Amino acid sequence: MHTAAPTRYADAAFQARCGRSGLHLPKIALGLWHNFGSVDDPAVARAIALRAFDLGVTHFDLANNYGPVPGSAEETFGRILREDLGAYRDELIISTKAGYTMWPGPHGDFGSRKYLLASLDQSLKRMGIPYVDIFYSHRRDPHTPMEETMGAVATAVKSGKALYAGISNYNPADTARACALLRDLGTPCVVHQPKYSLFERTPEAGLLDVVEKEGLGCAIFSPLAQGLLTDRYLQGIPADARAGKAHGFLRPEQIDAAKLAKIRALGEIARERDQPLAAMALAWTLRDRRVTSAIIGASKVSQLEQCVAAARSAPFTSDELRRIDALTLG
């Protein structure tokens, strides 16, 4: 069993209240979408998870389909819990989700009650735990009544298999509706998980307003645009980087000359701020007080450490924000 660093809560400001709920999330959370699958080195995965917890990163974000193979990230994390972190379960925030393709047939995808509740049972079994802290509807299912999908999330909470309800990738109108339904069911939504970064600013067009109005926390994902908002790709595509791996969701064709020029220009602002681009990109997402937490991915312990340090960045000047907007809006 791992002995956690006694300093893990030394920086009290690193733990942020999730909306109006009693739940607190670390400003930087660790996502297990990549680097924790059965194709990855389990020793590296373990080292990243343990270092994260020692640094106060209490939230580990999973989903049924994370791997590859789908489900294997939950198995990897289950092993880490069993062998290393299990004694700290009451300090850990473990989230999982269902909403994307997991098994064949009409009940292995999207948002039916049958899919969500069966999937949650499978996730708990893979991780070897009786409950998760947050259960998310991973995406809105346009063909299933939202009453059914939210009813399933509420059942997960009422059954004790999840402590809190969450939604991910819901647009502003659907978010408001999901919140109303979950409130009526007595299991209020506490958190939204949208994609937000310097390269993905859609949440600014309404979603963050709804999040605030509904009293939700906001745990944003891919704050580094899967690694683009770092120095990773400035000299080409390294074989060990996400875009260099056959199973990575970032594809080489997403890294073109125009994008690289923006990354270099953003890197210049970061240099003036005396911080790495990755740290500036994370600090920028956290500058908005409606953003509770940024869920990062990491393939190395050193990346994780740099990301966690970003939570203590200097505030942005209005000139920096203006220059960043000029590079990333439109």
Ligand SMILES: NC(=O)c1ccc[n+]([C@@H]2O[C@H](COP(=O)([O-])OP(=O)(O)OC[C@H]3O[C@@H](n4cnc5c(N)ncnc54)[C@H](OP(=O)(O)O)[C@@H]3O)[C@@H](O)[C@H]2O)c1
């Ligand atoms: N709800 C949803 O629909 C949804 C969708 C996607 C993701 N998520 C969640 O969000 C989490 C994070 O997503 P993400 O992995 O795309 O996040 P990200 O933080 O945007 O990208 C992570 C990648 O950036 C690179 N990186 C991280 N720190 C770095 C540093 N300091 N210097 C240089 N490179 C660095 C690494 O790339 P290399 O691996 O190339 O080294 C790392 O794998 C996921 O694990 C998942 O939990 C949720």
